[in-house]
Amino acid sequence: xxxxxxxxxxxxxxxxxxxxxxxxxxxxxxxxxxxxxxxxxxxxxxxxxxxxxxxxxxxxxxxxxxxxxxxxxxxxxxxxxxxxxxxxxxxxxxxxxxxxxxxxxxxxxxxxxxxxxxxxxxxxxxxxxxxxxxxxxxxxxxxxxxxxxxxxxxxxxxxxxxxxxxxxxxxxxxxxxxxxxxxxxxxxxxxxxxxxxxxxxxxxxx
Numbered sequence: 001x002x003x004x005x006x007x008x009x010x011x012x013x014x015x016x017x018x019x020x021x022x023x024x025x026x027x028x029x030x031x032x033x034x035x036x037x038x039x040x041x042x043x044x045x046x047x048x049x050x051x052x053x054x055x056x057x058x059x060x061x062x063x064x065x066x067x068x069x070x071x072x073x074x075x076x077x078x079x080x081x082x083x084x085x086x087x088x089x090x091x092x093x094x095x096x097x098x099x100x101x102x103x104x105x106x107x108x109x110x111x112x113x114x115x116x117x118x119x120x121x122x123x124x125x126x127x128x129x130x131x132x133x134x135x136x137x138x139x140x141x142x143x144x145x146x147x148x149x150x151x152x153x154x155x156x157x158x159x160x161x162x163x164x165x166x167x168x169x170x171x172x173x174x175x176x177x178x179x180x181x182x183x184x185x186x187x188x189x190x191x192x193x194x195x196x197x198x199x200x201x202x203x204x205x206x
Contacts, residue, residue: 057179064175064185067193071169074200075117078158082112087170089122091131116155116162119147124167124196134174134187137195140167161200168196 057065088109095103111118123143127135135143144163148154155163174187 057176061179061185063190063193064172064179064188067168067188067197068172068176070197071165071172071200074161074165075169078162081114083115083118084110084112085115085118087111087113087118087121089126090134091126113166114159114162116159117166119144119155120163120166121170123147123163124171134171137192137199140164140196157202161202164196164200168193168200171196 086104086107086109088106089104090106093105094101095105123135123140125134126143127133127139129139144155144160168188171188172193175185178185178187
């Protein structure tokens with residue numbers, strides 16, 4: 001068994017959107033639907049995360065907190081019906097056997113939120129070329145485009161904004177954690193945060 005075959009990492013950007021879509025479609029048949037519950041999982045997680053990384057951020061890293069707040073506000077402004085899904089599609093959580101996806105780990109990372117939020121998390125985290133790095137902006141764009149082709153319908157501009165907001169929120173959370181525990185901040189850079197926030201505001205991949 002190989003964990004990260006290079007050809008699979010390149011092809012996984014085609015497989016994972018379809019896998020995520022299948023899970024969202026199955027979740028819509030659940031009764032009662034998670035949308036019947038009040039509040040957004042991401043909004044609650046944003047509030048709860050504050051206690052995990054309360055160390056002051058020096059001025060050079062103040063952009064991390066600003067990014068998280070702006071993404072959180074965007075997420076709270078456009079909630080829609082919720083489904084249940086996995087929210088941590090890092091390549092390190094996947095195991096392959098030959099060319100087949102064998103196992104997805106980390107099932108404590110289950111949330112109830114909108115399809116756009118789940119797709120945005122996956123698109124921002126999963127890189128098709130590296131098991132050690134999250135997706136680039138271009139890879140996130142490609143993931144979302146492939147996902148929409150798999151679902152047979154594009155996201156609305158408002159849903160696109162939710163996708164990008166969710167993605168930059170989770171990357172900012174990881175960056176805040178890395179800084180708080182004294183690790184190099186590799187999850188997000190200031191210029192990439194700005195690029196992702198622009199897309200979260202525009203609802204377009206540019």
